[in-house]
Amino acid sequence: MAYVLAQSNPTATTDTDLYTVPAGKEAVVSSIAVCESAGTPTIYRVLLRANGDAATAAHRLIYGVPVDGNDTTFVTVGLTLSAGDVITVWAGTGDVTFQAFIDEKDA
DSSP states (O other): OEEEEEEEOOOTTOOEEEEEOOTTEEEEEEEEEEEEOSSOOEEEEEEEEGGGOOOOGGGEEEEEEEEOTTEEEEEEEEEEEETTOEEEEEESSTTEEEEEEEEEEEO
8 A cells, every 4th residue: 555645725615626546546545634724714625526526516525614713623534435536625715725644555
């Protein structure tokens, strides 16, 4: 297994791909850290798009959850993903960063 750290600081209110499982790989996402660094409380979302499907309400894994200003939330997820699956993130402000902790292996 190879350890991967996926990181993103998305533009406010914009769906942004955090991680896509490469071809020929499988991945286990153990946790996702959500950090708000500007002191302003906001909300965030995490979507799981099987096979890179277009984002719809059906893909919402975490939706509208608050994160306090100058705080970090750790979400333990334990997701097992296949090649082509995509984790997409969204935040209410541009001061939120996402980090996913992932183990990747050959399929």
